Amino acid sequence: MQITGIIPARYQSTRFPGKPLADIKGKPMIQRTWEQARKALDKVVVATDDERIRRAVISFGGEVVMTSPLHRSGTDRCAEASAILASAGSIHDAVINIQGDEPFIQPEQIRLLADCFLDEGVRIATLVKKIMSGSDLFNPNMPKVVVSKEWNAIYFSRSPIPFVRGKEKDEWKDAHEFYRHIGMYGYLAETLREITRLEQSSLEITEMLEQNRWIENGYTIRVRETTLEVEAVDTPEDLARITGKD
Numbered sequence: 001m002q003i004t005g006i007i008p009a010r011y012q013s014t015r016f017p018g019k020p021l022a023d024i025k026g027k028p029m030i031q032r033t034w035e036q037a038r039k040a041l042d043k044v045v046v047a048t049d050d051e052r053i054r055r056a057v058i059s060f061g062g063e064v065v066m067t068s069p070l071h072r073s074g075t076d077r078c079a080e081a082s083a084i085l086a087s088a089g090s091i092h093d094a095v096i097n098i099q100g101d102e103p104f105i106q107p108e109q110i111r112l113l114a115d116c117f118l119d120e121g122v123r124i125a126t127l128v129k130k131i132m133s134g135s136d137l138f139n140p141n142m143p144k145v146v147v148s149k150e151w152n153a154i155y156f157s158r159s160p161i162p163f164v165r166g167k168e169k170d171e172w173k174d175a176h177e178f179y180r181h182i183g184m185y186g187y188l189a190e191t192l193r194e195i196t197r198l199e200q201s202s203l204e205i206t207e208m209l210e211q212n213r214w215i216e217n218g219y220t221i222r223v224r225e226t227t228l229e230v231e232a233v234d235t236p237e238d239l240a241r242i243t244g245k246d
Helices: 029-038 051-059 074-087 107-118 169-175 189-195 202-207 211-216 236-242
Strands: 003-009 043-048 063-066 094-097 124-130 144-147 153-157 179-188 221-225
Touching: 003 029, 003 074, 003 107, 029 043, 029 051, 029 107, 043 051, 043 074, 051 063, 063 074, 074 094, 074 179, 074 189, 094 107, 094 189, 107 124, 107 179, 107 221, 144 179, 153 202, 153 211, 153 221, 179 189, 202 211, 211 221
Parallel strands: 003 043, 003 094, 043 063, 124 221
Antiparallel strands: 094 179, 124 179, 144 153
């Protein structure tokens, strides 16, 4: 199976404008992310709508495609990039959507997600990590997911799910295994085209989590657990905290 990694990257960000070009030990963040992804995949492409990012990617020898500035999500941007690549003759069976603000992403996580497609029945896949702290459990900016016995996602929420009846909230973490969502997806190329054509669903709008749209429309999302930590850069303060790492 031919798998292409796509890194959606936009310049505008409410909390951190120009984030993909932020310097990390002499390299822009987008380069750090691209280099890590290339350790796991032969082909990795940056999808952007900004000329500054395009020039930066070309300068370090990466591949880039220009996409619309109107996309609401990284998934939508990946879908356009996938179509552009296909029209140019770059054949791929599946796409892995790699977050551009994770410059220290572990190649093992990308491989774990790619391996999901060894099962011919998998159309969409994502990663989760066990929640170890109560603050993470009740953090609405850290989406949670419940999974079936077959390790397919049942539902994603910003609330702690499931509800633990008969326990005080400070006891919940030890009463059940909770999982947080790691925002990296894999999709079959055909499925990626399909899900981006779906209208927004009520659960997606309520939670502001696009993956609920796919579940509402009958798509199965295979889940794999990672034990590796993921450090995203959402703010300049995040960048200052992690720049000591390489």
